Structures are given as structure tokens and as C-alpha cells.
Amino acid sequence: MEDITMSRSARNKTGAIYGVVLGLIYIILSTISNLTVAQQVTLFGIMSMVNYVLYFIILGIMAKMIRKTNGGFIEFKELFGTIFVILLVAGSMTYIYNWVFMNYIDPHFAEKVLEAARQKIEQSGLSDDRIDEMLKTMDKDSAGAMRFDPLAWAGLIVRDCVFGLIVAAIMKKSKPVFE
Numbered sequence: 302m303e304d305i306t307m308s309r310s311a312r313n314k315t316g317a318i319y320g321v322v323l324g325l326i327y328i329i330l331s332t333i334s335n336l337t338v339a340q341q342v343t344l345f346g347i348m349s350m351v352n353y354v355l356y357f358i359i360l361g362i363m364a365k366m367i368r369k370t371n372g373g374f375i376e377f378k379e380l381f382g383t384i385f386v387i388l389l390v391a392g393s394m395t396y397i398y399n400w401v402f403m404n405y406i407d408p409h410f411a412e413k414v415l416e417a418a419r420q421k422i423e424q425s426g427l428s429d430d431r432i433d434e435m436l437k438t439m440d441k442d443s444a445g446a447m448r449f450d451p452l453a454w455a456g457l458i459v460r461d462c463v464f465g466l467i468v469a470a471i472m473k474k475s476k477p478v479f480e
Contacts, residue, residue, distance in 0.1 A: 312379060312386065315370075316385070316387045317386060319383075320389065320391045320394070321391075321394070322363075323356065323391040324390060324392075326355075326356075330352040335410065336407075341417065342417050342418050357464050357468065360384065360465070361468050361472065364380060364469065364471075365472055367380060368380065368473075374474050374475060375473060376475060380469045380472060381466060385465060387465075388465050392457055396453075396457060419436060
């Protein structure tokens with residue numbers, strides 16, 4: 302039986318290249334969202350979710366391309382190893398870009414989003430205590446987003462890897478034993 306494993310260097314090189322591509326695609330999509338719909342809270346939330354879904358659809362397409370490049374077969378371990386590198390590179394790029402965006406490109410971005418959210422919450426008819434509680438949480442979250450936090454970055458990578466495990470489980474394809 303022919304070996305269908307990828308070498309570690311091939312896996313890392315492919316993962317790095319695809320990671321840069323995925324990171325750039327996500328940066329472009331999030332920049333468009335940030336600059337066009339950030340003050341429309343509902344639409345911004347929908348666009349953020351659509352961007353994230355597209356992120357994983359593209360990851361699935363990349364996984365399929367990796368499998369095809371590997372002769373149409375790839376084991377879960379090799380595929381997830383490559384996906385991990387993709388997610389590490391793309392996640393790092395997007396985390397750093399978002400930090401740069403919020404601190405240098407549009408330093409008032411968080412304030413704009415918070416103000417739009419504040420207006421939306423106040424229109425919701427919730428009690429003043431509940432509104433104050435929600436606004437305090439949002440202020441705390443936005444302050445955290447403005448600083449570079451390695452723990453938050455690691456959390457994002459771990460969360461993305463959960464989806465990466467799902468993609469690898471779906472896209473793996475073992476070579477038939479009796480071929």
C-alpha cells in the first residue's frame with residue numbers, strides 16, 4: 302500500500318501559503334464591513350457572521366485542494382496539521398490587523414460601534430439597570446479589544462481549531478485498504 306502522508310515541511314509550507322491567503326481574504330472582508338456598516342449594529346453583526354462563515358467555507362475549499370494535491374486521499378492527522386498551520390497564520394494575521402485597525406487606522410472605531418449599540422439598546426425598552434449593565438460590559442469588552450492580549454489571541458486560535466477539527470474530519474479521505 303502506498304503511503305499517503307504529507308511530509309512535515311510540505312504540510313507547513315502549504316499551511317503557511319494558504320494561511321496568508323485566508324488571512325488576506327478575511328482582512329479584506331472585515332475592512333469592508335468595518336468601513337461600511339459598523340454604525341448599523343444589526344447589519345454589522347450579520348456581516349461579521351457572514352464573514353466568519355465564509356472564512357470556514359474557504360477553509361473547507363482549501364482542505365479539499367490539499368486532499369486533491371495529496372492524490373485525492375489524506376489522513377485526518379495530516380489534514381488537521383495543515384489546517385492548524387493555516388489557522389495559526391490566518392488567525393495571527395487577522396488578530397494583529399484588527400489591533401492595528403482599532404489603534405491606528407480608525408482609533409475611534411470602538412467608540413462608534415459602542416455609540417451605535419448604545420442607541421440600539423436604549424430603543425429596546427429594557428430597564429435602565431439592564432441597559433447600564435450591558436453598556437458597562439460593552440465598554441469593558443471594547444477596552445480589551447484595544448490592547449494586544451496574547452491570551453485572547455490564543456483563545457481565538459483554539460476556537461478556530463475546533464472548527465478546523467470539524468473541517469478535517471469532514472474532508473479526510475483514507476485510501477481503501479484493498480487497492
